Amino acid sequence: MNYILLGPPGAGKGTQAKKIAKKFEIVHLSTGDMFREAKKFDKIINKFLVTGELVPDEVTVDMIKNRLxxxxxxxxxxxxxxxxxxxxxxxxxxxxxxxxxxxxxxxINVTFEEAIRRISSRRVCSCGASYHIALLASKKVKKCDFCGKELSQRDDDKEDVVKDRITVYEKQTKPLIEYYRNARMLIGINGLKEEAEVFAQISEYIDKNKAKKGK
Ligand SMILES: [Zn+2]
Structure with a gap:
């Protein structure tokens, strides 16, 4: 069982991917994690991440190729x-x-406005926990529920940067939706629902697919 997750920034791809990997005992391949890992020993990737330049396709493709x-x-x-x-x-x-x-x-589809709202309300802690201030997930709002440290906002979550990220997504990633739709591989998921409901939609599909394969 191999799956791809698509969706704008703020759609919750990372969260859903982790849940899918855990429930169905498959591997979570996150390019974000891979880049962070590669940064430590790969000079080429490090150079792009440090300057904030977009990592060229060849470099990313190579990284995935090796991983696979x-x-x-x-x-x-x-x-x-x-x-x-x-x-x-x-x-x-x-x-x-x-x-x-x-x-x-x-x-995982969410509207432009919702994507911006979600990302700009995200706060993170150095321990790895993340929160949505709008949803008030942390009881103490500004402090982490797990370790008590101050929460902060990632630089690329600030509103003007978010708008840039979404513009890049519209331009670069949206054509993929058509590509996979034409290949009859695309499964639309309503990302405006709660996290658990989004996961339920995905799980239901995977379960059906597993049953069909007779595993
Ligand atoms: Zn914390």
Whole structure:
């Protein structure tokens, strides 16, 4: 079982990918995590991340290619953050050919306004916890429920940066939706629902798909 998650920033891809990986015992392949990891030893990736430049497709594709060679992906995976451009999607098709089959592409859809609202209300703690101030997940609002440290806002979550991220998404990632729809792989998920409900929609599909495969 191999899946791809698509959706604008703020759609909750990372959260959903983690839940899917855990429930269905497959590997969570997050390019964000991979970049952060690679930053430590890969000079090329480090250079892009430090300057804030967009990592070129070839570099990302190479990273994914290497990752897909590892044995653990045989139990299945969920891709989060890749592919992000049409170019990357075509590269993925080429690299997996007939050896790996993507079962479905989940498109978690949220409106532009909702994406902005969610991201700009996100606060993070250095311990890894994250909160939405609008939803008031932390009882103490400005302090972390787990460790008590002050919460802060990630630089790329600030409103003007968020608008840039969404513009990039509209331009680069939206064509992917058409691409996978034409390939009859796209499964639309209503991302405006609560996190648990979004996960239920995805789980239901995966369960059905598993049953169909007779596993
Ligand atoms: Zn904390």
């Amino acid at each position: 060679l590892k044995d653990d992906i045989k139990k299945g995976f969920v891709l989060d953050g890749f592919p992000r451009t049409l170019n990357q999607a075509q590269a993925l098709d080429l690299m997996i050919k007939s050896q790996i089959k993507i079962d479905a592409v989940f498109f």
